[in-house]
Amino acid sequence: MPEAIRSIQRRFPGVPTLEGAGVRLRRSFSNQEVPLFDPFLLLDRFGSSNPADYLAGFPWHPHRGIETVTYVLAGEVAHGDTLGNSGVIGAGDVQWMNSGSGIIHQEMPQRSEHGMSGFQLWVNLPAREKMSVPAYRGLTGPELPEVSTDTGTRVKVVAGAFGGVDGPVRGIPVDPTYLDVRVPPGGEFELPTHPGYTVFSHTIEGAGIFSGDDAAPTVAGETVLFGPGGPVRQRASEQGHRFLLVSGRPLHEPVAWYGPIVMNTAEQLRSAARELQTGDFIKHRRPIVEA
Ligand code: FE2
Numbered sequence: 001m002p003e004a005i006r007s008i009q010r011r012f013p014g015v016p017t018l019e020g021a022g023v024r025l026r027r028s029f030s031n032q033e034v035p036l037f038d039p040f041l042l043l044d045r046f047g048s049s050n051p052a053d054y055l056a057g058f059p060w061h062p063h064r065g066i067e068t069v070t071y072v073l074a075g076e077v078a079h080g081d082t083l084g085n086s087g088v089i090g091a092g093d094v095q096w097m098n099s100g101s102g103i104i105h106q107e108m109p110q111r112s113e114h115g116m117s118g119f120q121l122w123v124n125l126p127a128r129e130k131m132s133v134p135a136y137r138g139l140t141g142p143e144l145p146e147v148s149t150d151t152g153t154r155v156k157v158v159a160g161a162f163g164g165v166d167g168p169v170r171g172i173p174v175d176p177t178y179l180d181v182r183v184p185p186g187g188e189f190e191l192p193t194h195p196g197y198t199v200f201s202h203t204i205e206g207a208g209i210f211s212g213d214d215a216a217p218t219v220a221g222e223t224v225l226f227g228p229g230g231p232v233r234q235r236a237s238e239q240g241h242r243f244l245l246v247s248g249r250p251l252h253e254p255v256a257w258y259g260p261i262v263m264n265t266a267e268q269l270r271s272a273a274r275e276l277q278t279g280d281f282i283k284h285r286r287p288i289v290e291a
Contacts (some may be wrong), residue, residue, distance in 0.1 A: 003195050003230025007213045009035070012223040016044060020058035023109070024048060028202060030221035035224060037198055038250040039174040041066060041122040041262060043223060045202065047073075049115035057108035062281055063099035064261045065130040067123040069156070069178065070095040070107065070245075073204070075116035081105035082282050092141025094158050096169050098125070101135040101144050101283040102275075119202070121246065126173050127253050127264050133284050134210050139168055140249070153189050156180040162191065166176050174248040181243055183208065183236040190233045191245060199226040199247040201234075208234045208241030218243070 012033075014026035028043040029036070036044075048054055054075075070077065072089045080086035082104045089095050091114075097103070106240045107260065125132070139158070147155045147163040157167035160177025167178065175197075183189045193199050199209070201224050207217040210224065211233035218224050226232060232245065255262060258269045275281040 005231055005233050006193070006199060006229035008210055008218075009227035010225045011218070012225070014221050015225065016085070017044070019044065020056060020061075020107075021044065021144055022056035023058065024053040026221060028227075033256050034257070035250075035252075037200060038252065039124045039176075039248045039263075040198065040200070041124050041255075041257070042120070043200075043202060044120045044121075045118075045221065046109070046120070047117035047149060050174045051111045051116075054109040054116045056110060058106060059108070060104055060106045061260055062102060062104045062276060063262045063274075064102045064281070065125055065268075066260075067096065067098045067119040067125065067172065069097075069119075069123060069158075070118065071180070072118040073113035073132065074114050074116070076110040077118070078108045079105060081136070082285055083134055083136055084285070085138070087138065089138070090140070092144070093110065093167070094137075094144065095141045096137040096159075096172075098132070098135040100125070100129070100132040102272075102281045103134045104282060119244065121131035121178075122262070123174060123176060123248065124251055124253075124255070126251050129173050130263055131270075131283070137169060143168055151187055152184040154182045155186055157174045163256070174251065176248040177246065178209070179245045180204075181241075181245055183234065183241045185236060185238045187236045188234065189236070189238070190231050192231045193229075194249070194250070195228070195230055195245050197247045198250050199232060199245070200224060201226070201232070201246070202244045204242040205238040206239040206241040208243065209237075210234050 159169040
């Protein structure tokens with residue numbers, strides 16, 4: 001028997017939050033929601049035309065035990081990390097960073113005439129991978145395939161697959177799908193998902209109605225968590241509908257969370273704090289190649 005269309009389980013309007021050194025953003029979900037979004041931990045939407053809202057940025061800070069996924073829609077974020085990576089994440093680019101055992105990095109939005117807009121998603125690592133070697137993927141917009149359907153929907157594939165096209169981010173432990181979907185006015189969209197996986201959507205622009213939910217349309221800035229089932233089905237409003245669609249395999253493991261470090265036990269958090277003080281936090285650095 002085919003799986004039922006997923007309906008909306010809960011809606012999250014996004015809470016104004018001050019983060020980093022003073023960045024005004026909207027937090028869709030975070031540690032208050034554990035384990036609802038398992039294996040996802042946090043979704044922040046940053047977006048402002050006022051540089052005072054974002055220029056303070058996220059100066060040097062540690063991460064351990066998670067992956068951070070930054071997707072920039074407008075503007076630029078300069079970054080640097082203890083693996084030796086540095087550069088700029090521009091509009092349309094994705095940075096998929098696995099902190100593993102530990103990374104210290106900075107993420108600094110740059111002044112932009114076109115405003116600053118984007119997302120950061122935190123993806124949990126399974127217990128066995130939390131102390132793994134850190135890894136980093138930087139993908140520019142043109143490296144992300146865009147699939148067009150015959151009804152005019154365009155889907156940018158970061159991870160997972162759509163229409164037989166795989167995204168460039170592969171080999172992630174929780175088997176994520178991460179799509180940026182643009183449905184034209186009145187258009188319909190359907191995506192099969194793995195039963196048992198967690199699935200959510202965040203509306204970027206416009207509005208749409210997710211099937212199985214007869215209530216109000218989902219509007220810009222809103223995140224919806226889907227209940228159990230199979231496919232996700234959506235009908236766009238007359239404005240059209242652009243949204244992120246994200247899914248992943250839940251870990252069902254204990255979560256011990258302190259700021260940018262997410263482990264399984266309180267003792268692991270204490271040793272991370274100790275190592276930050278003694279300078280033993282970073283386990284892996286890219287070897288420096290001398291000229
Ligand atoms: Fe960070």
